[in-house]
Amino acid sequence: MEHVESMSSTITPVRLGQLIGGRELPADREIEVRNPSRRGELVGAVADGTAADVDAAVDAAVAAAHAWAATSPQHRIELFARIADEIDAQADDLATLVARENGSVRPIVRRELIGTGAAFRDVAAYLVEKLSPVEHPSGPAGEFVRVHRRPFGVVACVVPWNAPLILTANKLAPALAAGNAVVLKPSPFAPLGVTLIARIAASILPPGVVNVVNGGGEVGAALIGHREVRKISFTGGGETARHIMRQAADTLTGVHFELGGNDPAIVLDDADLEATADRIVESAFRRAGQVCFAVKRIYVPRSQADEFARLLVKRAERITVGDALDERATMGPLNNAGQLEKVQGLRERTTALGRDVREVGTALDPDAWNDGYYLMPALVLDAQHDDEIVREEQFGPILPIVAYDTEDAAIAMANDTEYGLCSSVWSRSVDRALDVASRIEAGMTIVNNHLFTPVGSREIPFGGWKQSGIGWEASPYGIDEYLQFQSVDVQSFPERDAS
Template sequence: MTLESMDFMAFAETYLADEKGEDASKVFNPATGDVIARFPIATNSDVDAAVQRASAAFKTWGSTSPAERAAVLLKIADAVEQKTDEFARIESLNVGLPIGDVRDFVVPTVVDVLRFFAGAARISTAPAVDEYDNESTSWVRREPLGVVGLITPWNYPLLMAAWKIAPALAAGNTILLKPATVTPLSTLKLVEIANNFVPEGVLNLILGSGSAGTAMAKHPGIRKIAFTGATSTGKFVAATAAETVKKVGLELGGKAPVLVFADSPIRQTARDLVTFGYSGAGQDCTAACRIIVEESVYEEFVEAYSEEVSKLVLGDPSDPATTLGPVISEKQLKSVLGFIERARDAGNTIKTGGRQADRPGWFIEPTVITDVKQTDEIVQSEVFGPVVSIQSAKSDDEMLQLANDVNYGLSASVWTTNLARTLRFSKELRFGTVWVNQHTPNVSEMPFGGYGESGYGRELSLHGLDEYSQLKHVMVKPGLDL
């Protein structure tokens, strides 16, 4: 189904009451397992109708000035900011994120991204106009692509929607936006707000399953697909989009190495890394989930880390005291528990946790796994749950070798007070983002994206704006009655 504007609660209640809809997609509260909404699933004809509508709207929106697009984005940002508490309730209910995290981090970041791209719309990254061959004058035009398809994940649906909508609108494109089937609620609200300010047909919402995403990737009227999600799905999206030679941006999985050196303040580092490892119940492609500790402080770190993990408060995401919520679904619960069981069978030590919590909903105890080898599944594969592995290394060279020895290349962090080591590792780590003495923060001004099987293309920053643009070189030789 495609939607342009709606009364959010009335829409949700309508489909919650439709208990017999066989084609309806169920939306759950992961903290209870209860169904909280049902939505019809978009068909290929729905996708085609949305493309036609977006193509018609592009004829006008694509010709608006950067100042006009910036003004619209600023209005959307202000409106989102005014609805902070409502977004916090919706995201916490549907995704299971602690309500304080949504209110204090997610929504302010969404607002900042919208405001950044409002400014970026008015800035050119093109080379200066000049006579590069001494005869002709050259300049570069940055032009919108046309209709773009945005496919967002279930772990941070509001934030990821903003990361894609903001640069796409700033560059002058029109949009088909498909949120994940299980977490559409905050995106519904965001689109409802945005459509108060963008012209009709500019922003079109697709509520659908994977088949709707496939239809978007195949459609010749869509000139770019921006996808965030699993690496396996991203490969399929890229292959499908190649049939119509459309531009593709992929932000895929991660297995972030966290390198803790002996000169780091161990207790404080452990405290910080627990926050970064279990935020969002570990369902974050940048999660600090693979810790590699210098051997001389390994035992000290493991004990300090395990003690800090025991302080996490697992509970109702709507409770401000909660620091660890549920995983998103029963399917994800079974997947994560499967990783833990296979780690146990492989001889790894379950230092803490390792079980489903004894309460309603899809909660897993925060889990720490030690005595792991580099070739173990728990080190090599993305778990996407509240599970962190800890291993040791004897030297800087071994730390670097272990860190780079995975297929993913999204993010990494280094914890040290040594400047020479900082400079070396920031250069030699093969990851799109390297943090030093911190983990997971991003800023709108800097690019975000991965190496290897973590995808390609960049989000945020002026580079992110260029991802939604095409460049045209104009070269003029004077002398013909110009």
């Protein structure tokens, strides 16, 4: 790993101020961002904002919102194409930076950037239709009803650290396309790439249409409680979402939440077990398991449980854990100390139950292991449905396998959760898979994979049932969260005799 060390150590730390009204404003305080692969390395810093910064950003957004809402859909599409082109032009540098601040291996981040640019291009397919008024004739004298869709004005977008670029684009693109101005708050654990993506957009759009305020709880509270913010879009954990909802209630501000998941994979008895094992491992350990929609628990027929566990172990042994910039690594570290402590504790408690917790994979540089937030992946080969590892969203590289006796039992266990984000069904029979999918309580189900096809990524409304969210993201339906109806009923006076 000498090449990785020398390459990363020569990169100058990035320092970014707040982006308000088209200008970068420094702050007295900074939030340092360190590399989760090597905690001693400073990747960069962002300005640590205050409530006053939030006020200034919202004021800039309010000042820009009216003129931006008046622009034509076609003009917005043209500007978005330029934003996407610029993201593509900077993608290699952004991928390196975000791998260093986030901990996801660079190839994963590079693919994420493809989706980031696509989020801005994809609006061209639906924007004109979404913003075109619909008229309904209502009387013989030319009366009619017109239904418009209008932006809210100022939207606050709060984004997480685990897949920061695509999750930012999935909010920014539809919110801006709808005609809103945005104040964006990145996660302090991965703010650099998000801030730079927002800068790209801001450099092409009118001043004040995109604003960024980095910071912690003070910034979040000021943004959520601001009376000029008309909609809040948040991706993250349920506890934070509940806090936001309570605070938003004071101003009756609308909320859109994309929250966690505890995604079940139901393996039917006619599945291709080898292909299923390959694809489940690919989903479950992507980004070290720190993905809201990833396989978090597996249900497999009891008669096939031992064989399937063997195949999963065989496949997972190929995982190589190391520095996010190491070309040999297929899994990087966890993002932060709190997440590492949480997952380690969950793993220790599962082991203490007497479960067969099987560590898999290879550490690329054991001597540097304690320099980062590393954790070897593991499989729980004999988990029970009521185990904590099955009931809780682990958000880390540990995957439980639960044996079932009947299909009905598997579906009941899959649905026995407060979450309902994504799920998967594995079978050679499409009809059987569709029947099972129709009985799963989740916003999305994938058959014979737990990753979307390109068409699925583009067309599926991303969101969940129960405590996995409120509203939908991405796809042609994502823009609906950032539009409100305005309807006009045009009537005529009765004609009167002029005499």
